[in-house]
Amino acid sequence: MVTHSNNQNMYLEQGVGNGPGPEFHKNLDDDGRPRRTGTVVTASAHIITAVIGSGVLSLAWAIAQLGWAVGPAVLLAFSFITYMTSTMLADCYRSPDPLHGKRNYTYMEVVRANLGGMKVQLCGLAQYVNLVGVSIGYTITASISMMAVKRSNCFHKYGRHVKCNTSNYPFMAMFGCIQILLSQISNFHELSWLSIVAAVMSFAYSSIGLGLSLARVLGGDHGRSTLIGVTVGVDVSATEKIWRCFQAIGDIAFAYAYSNVLIEIQDTLKSSPPENKVMKKASLVGVSTTSLFYILCGCLGYAAFGNSAPGNFLTGFGFYEPFWLVDFANVCIAIHLVGAYQVFTQPVFGFVETRAKNRWPENKFITREHPIEIPFCNGIYYFNWFRLVWRTIYVIITTLSAMIFPFFNDFLGLLGALSFWPLTVFFPIEMHISQAKVPRLSPKWIALKTLSYACLVVSLVAAAGSIQGLIVAVEKYKPFKAPQG
Incomplete structure (x- = not known):
């Protein structure tokens, strides 16, 4: 042995x-590491799991703020931007040559190899703050979906006039316990099965939302929709219209972002065919699939509810019946977020554990792996005490944070706004310019820089909208009152 x-x-x-x-x-x-086995299918599943969150069900609200004229166009624009920058980032996994160069295992290593300097620290700050924030936000969102199942059954039993208030704290604790167990999966390479399950769940609840919206439209029970979305003086004030448009553009832009885990996903791929080519195919599959569901859910949801579209028409009870189908959809959301949580936290786990092993290479508590035979599976699980303790503490802290800050989803929007431009646009474009040696002030250089600055404006606008939404959420929050779904 x-x-x-x-x-x-x-x-x-x-x-x-x-x-x-x-x-x-x-x-x-x-590189001397265990042979990677990832394929287009597994990488696509990781991407779909990371990108299609329960936020897909809030896109009807976003389209309602922008209207038929602008909403779908913004969705398509950001799908194109995301795919383009993801292909640039995929070429940076190996450097200096994208086919035979040295592997870079994390986003920070990619930036260090291609740009260097202070940009590495800025990248790490943007990436890991966002990843920690996402794990807290997913804990809240999953608990809301689980709580919605309980409320749905209450409404069905006692009528819609009953408040059916309930706390989501027990559901956060339940979600945290599940994550403590799943977090012992040692690395990203072993997450393929979980991502595939999560991707199937995302298709399931998105399809249910689509079906319920279509049934409402065909039944003639649909809201008033317009080319410009919510109408000033009728639905909202002029100030509210501006803030809501800012938030909607931000929601759509960040709904596509998965750059903060792209390199870690690419590091799971087999080396033949070349990783960058496979990753580009997976990105095309993932972004295309995502765009199709986003456009269908956003547009059909807007057609069904019009300008009064709820923030989430499953957890926000745009639909009450059939209650069992709504319950099933919310269960699918919760299962999907179980997998998505792992996709976004594995880079954090890997970062801390690699640093710890490099810092204390002789410490057996940190470095020693204890092989444990798994009955009936002809396999071996490698147990590590440091992994058990550190990952358990991380999950507990994120779960407690979710309980303490029930309005954290609004804060997560701000984190997303601040990290979207550097991670999804700025670094991929700058590294592409450096790697491809694009001449300064050439037409391509000008076009790429213009795109980068335009997306910076979008991030700033979305950040302003998120800050306004956070202020409103904090004002509405009542201490000692269980957060409502």
Whole structure:
């Protein structure tokens, strides 16, 4: 039995004789790490899990603020921007050559290899603050979906006039317990099955939302919709219209963002065919699928509810019946967020554990992996005490944060606004200019810089809208009162 270790993990392989045999080397990639097995399918599942969140059900609200003329156009524009910058980022996984260069395992390493300087620290700050924020936000959102199931059954039993108030604290605790268990999955490479399940769940609840919206439209029970969205003087004031448009543009822009986990997803792919080509195909599949569902859910939802579209027509009770179908959709949302939480937290886990192993390489508590045979699976799980303790503490802290700050989703919008431009647009474009040696002031250079600055304006506008929404949420929040769904 031969033990091999690196910064990511330690594992055991069967050797031959006294040293590593052919079987040992056959199971390693060109960087000495366990052979990667990811494909277009698994990478696409990771992307869909990361991108299609329960926010897809709030796009009807976003379209309602912008109207038929602008809403769908903004959705398509940001899908194109996201795909374009994701292809640029995919080429940076290896450097300096995208096909045979040295691997970069994280977004920070990619920025360090291509840009260097203070940009590395800025990238790390934007990425990891956003990832921690997302894990807190997903805890809140999943608990709201689980709470919606309980309220739905209450409405069905006692009538819609009953308040059916309930606390989401027990559901946050339940979600946290599940995440403590799943967080012991050692790395991103072993998450494929969970991402596939989560992707299926996202298709399920999106399809249910689509079906219910279509049924409402065909039944003639639909709201008033217009080319310009909510009408000043009828639905909202002029000031509210501006703030809501800012928030809607921000919601749509950030709904597509997955750059903060793209490199980690790409690092799961087999080396042949080249990772960048496979990742571009996966990005095309993921973004195209996402765009289709976003446009359908946004437009059909707006057609069904008109300018009075709720923030989320499943958890916000745009639909009450059939209650069992609404319940099933909300269960699918919760299961999807279980997987999405892991997709967004694995980079955080990997970052801390790699730093700890590099800092204390002789500490057995941090570095030693204990093989445990799994009955009936012919497999071995490698247990690590540091992984157990640190990941459990992380999940507990994010769960408690979600309980303490029930308005954190509004704050998450602000975090997303501040991280969208650097992670999704600025760094990919700057690294592409550097890698492809795009001449300064050439037409391509000017076009890319213009796109970057335009997206910076979008981020600032969305940040302003998020701050306004956060102020309103804080004013409405009543201490000691259970947060309502």
